Amino acid sequence: MSRTALVTGGNRGIGLEICRQLGHQGYKVLLGARDVSLGEAAAAELARDGMNVTAVEIDVSKAASVKRCAAGLKKQGIEVDVLVNNAGVIAEGELLAGPDPMKGALAVNLMGPLNAARAFVPAMAERGWGRVVNVSSTWGSFDAGLEGPAAYAVTKAALNALTVRLAREAGDGVLVNSMCPGWVRTRMGSDAATRSVEEGADTAFYLATLADGGPSGQFFKDRKPAAW
Numbered sequence: 001m002s003r004t005a006l007v008t009g010g011n012r013g014i015g016l017e018i019c020r021q022l023g024h025q026g027y028k029v030l031l032g033a034r035d036v037s038l039g040e041a042a043a044a045e046l047a048r049d050g051m052n053v054t055a056v057e058i059d060v061s062k063a064a065s066v067k068r069c070a071a072g073l074k075k076q077g078i079e080v081d082v083l084v085n086n087a088g089v090i091a092e093g094e095l096l097a098g099p100d101p102m103k104g105a106l107a108v109n110l111m112g113p114l115n116a117a118r119a120f121v122p123a124m125a126e127r128g129w130g131r132v133v134n135v136s137s138t139w140g141s142f143d144a145g146l147e148g149p150a151a152y153a154v155t156k157a158a159l160n161a162l163t164v165r166l167a168r169e170a171g172d173g174v175l176v177n178s179m180c181p182g183w184v185r186t187r188m189g190s191d192a193a194t195r196s197v198e199e200g201a202d203t204a205f206y207l208a209t210l211a212d213g214g215p216s217g218q219f220f221k222d223r224k225p226a227a228w
């Protein structure tokens, strides 16, 4: 049976590579992009390699956009079995001085995954099967010292907390996990980063394709549990 996966921020970087890996595995991929023309260009590239990929417009920071996306898919009879909350932004700046970096970071890094979960996880729970992957960061790990830009660290820590609580609410059969891709060569990670997108996407792919009875409510790096 072919499953359908929605990947947010799928038009470039790690998200595009997650789309590629899932498409290669035979998943029907909904490549989410806030600019649908960028999404369509990226989807066309994967389709040329024989993958079943469709671009969908979704700005995760806007609840109305997420709802519109979910309603459009429902109208077409498309069920989302796997949700990869990959879209994210780095927000530079201090918490106490200068322009506020928190509002934008919260909207994308925390409310984005929550908006998407609200739109797609209840139906997974009803069907008793689903996978949710929250692309987080070690910079959101208390154990690793909450490094990196402040608003990024705080919102990724909050995303990890969201993972724990969503896993509890989602119920049996819906596995919800967080992961860190490592430092990856993307627009966000820069050319100086140590990992390729293939390496960065691997743990998200692993969690998106977990077998039944797999872990839920955990944080992973390199396919292994990591400390919060």
Ligand SMILES: NC(=O)c1ccc[n+]([C@@H]2O[C@H](COP(=O)([O-])OP(=O)(O)OC[C@H]3O[C@@H](n4cnc5c(N)ncnc54)[C@H](OP(=O)(O)O)[C@@H]3O)[C@@H](O)[C@H]2O)c1
Pocket: 008, 009, 010, 011, 012, 013, 014, 015, 033, 034, 035, 038, 058, 059, 060, 061, 062, 085, 086, 087, 088, 089, 108, 112, 135, 136, 137, 138, 180, 181, 182, 183, 184, 185, 186, 187, 188, 189, 190, 193
């Ligand atoms: N690269 C790293 O070293 C690294 C390390 C740890 C964690 N991560 C995490 O990995 C994820 C992917 O990062 P990346 O390195 O691939 O970053 P990237 O190259 O900057 O790509 C970010 C993606 O998110 C999309 N996006 C941003 N805001 C959005 C919104 N409001 N709605 C929908 N999509 C939105 C972007 O769309 P546009 O093209 O329209 O801007 C783009 O597709 C992020 O969650 C990031 O925090 C990355």
